[in-house]
Structure formats: C-alpha cells, structure tokens
Amino acid sequence: MIEEQLRARNIKSDAVLAAMQNVKRHLFVPENLQNYAYNDSPLPIGLGQTISQPYIVAFMSEQLELVPGMKILEIGTGSGYQAAILAYLGCEVYTIEFLEELAAKAKNIFNELDFNNIKVKHGNGYLGWPEEAPFDAIIVTAAPESIPEKLIGQLKEDGKMIVPVGKVDSVQLLKLIIKKDKKIIEETLLPVRFVPMVE
Numbered sequence: 001m002i003e004e005q006l007r008a009r010n011i012k013s014d015a016v017l018a019a020m021q022n023v024k025r026h027l028f029v030p031e032n033l034q035n036y037a038y039n040d041s042p043l044p045i046g047l048g049q050t051i052s053q054p055y056i057v058a059f060m061s062e063q064l065e066l067v068p069g070m071k072i073l074e075i076g077t078g079s080g081y082q083a084a085i086l087a088y089l090g091c092e093v094y095t096i097e098f099l100e101e102l103a104a105k106a107k108n109i110f111n112e113l114d115f116n117n118i119k120v121k122h123g124n125g126y127l128g129w130p131e132e133a134p135f136d137a138i139i140v141t142a143a144p145e146s147i148p149e150k151l152i153g154q155l156k157e158d159g160k161m162i163v164p165v166g167k168v169d170s171v172q173l174l175k176l177i178i179k180k181d182k183k184i185i186e187e188t189l190l191p192v193r194f195v196p197m198v199e
C-alpha cells in the first residue's frame with residue numbers, strides 16, 4: 001500500500017506515510033473484509049457508508065499540511081480511520097458523525113487503540129462544532145452540494161479546509177479552501193467520489 005499506492009502517486013510527507021504505515025487499516029473495516037483492507041479501493045463499512053481509498057485518505061491529510069498540536073474538525077467519522085490518521089499525526093481531532101451507530105463504534109475503537117486525542121460527536125456536520133471552534137483545519141469526508149458556510153466560519157485565519165463538493169452520482173471535485181485576510185481562496189484538486197453529506 002505504502003509503495004505502490006502512495007509513494008508511486010506522489011504522497012511525499014514522511015509524517016503522513018508513517019501514519020499510514022502504523023495505523024492498522026484492517027482494524028477499521030468489517031471483519032469479513034479485513035483481507036481487502038490494504039487494497040487500492042474504498043470499502044463498505046455498513047449502513048451504506050464507506051471507508052475511503054487509502055490514497056484519498058493520505059492525499060487529503062497531506063494537503064492540509066498538518067503540524068502536531070493543531071486542532072482539526074472532521075465531518076463524517078465513518079469507520080474512524082481518517083480521524084485515527086490525523087490523531088497519529090499529533091493533531092487534536094474533533095469528529096462528527098450523523099449515524100449514531102457509527103459514532104458509537106468509532107468511539108469504541110478509539111478507546112481500544114488508546115487514541116485519547118479524538119473526540120466524537122453524534123450530530124449534523126453542517127452545524128460544525130461551535131463550542132470548539134475555531135479550527136486550524138477542517139476535513140469533510142462526505143460530499144455536500146456546496147461548501148457549507150458554517151464550517152468556513154469555524155475555520156481560523158490561514159486555516160485550510162478540504163471538501164469534496166458535488167451531487168451524488170455525478171463527478172464531485174475535491175476542493176482546498178484557504179482563509180486568508182478574511183477572504184476565501186478556492187483551489188480544485190481532483191475529481192472524487194464520496195457518499196453524500198446528508199442535510
């Protein structure tokens with residue numbers, strides 16, 4: 001996975017590569033799919049949701065240029081894998097999941113693996129986490145049809161947000177948003193396919 005899927009596709013950050021090497025992805029997928037955990041693809045995690053392809057997890061993490069100690073908001077906890085990668089990078093992670101069952105499962109695995117720098121909330125990601133804002137970075141791992149305004153409001157000056165934007169069943173574009181001098185700079189990175197961010 002590290003050599004063929006990540007380095008070969010230009011993931012360069014040693015910290016991100018170390019996180020992808022050390023966080024055991026098979027622990028975050030259903031037992032009957034553990035043999036496929038390191039394949040070059042997303043996998044179903046139940047309730048119609050998916051864990052993203054390893055490359056996308058690494059790419060999104062790298063784009064945020066994280067530094068240990070940063071406070072990060074994730075929307076769409078899902079399996080908890082992306083949050084675990086961010087926590088391994090030394091960040092303080094706040095993650096919101098819409099489906100209670102997935103939020104509960106993720107809490108359990110973070111406890112089992114001793115990730116005590118991740119806080120999970122069951123709720124609607126469109127609202128963000130105002131009590132903990134502002135964040136150094138925000139990572140959205142479900143696709144809204146347009147950039148959620150409330151989340152931009154919870155981003156620090158110079159903060160970065162990465163978010164797949166677009167309708168389900170059409171091409172979504174992964175966007176990097178930087179807040180600079182109270183303005184928003186928007187860059188389009190890659191076509192992607194994520195589950196929808198539900199309203």
Ligand code: SAH
Nearest residue numbers: 051076078079081082098125141142197198
């Ligand atoms: N980051 C996850 C992948 C998540 S899949 C991982 O590493 O496994 C997207 C997740 O976003 C799903 O679990 C889905 O339930 C959740 N989701 C969808 N809409 C949401 C919303 N409005 N608020 C919070 N979570 C949402």
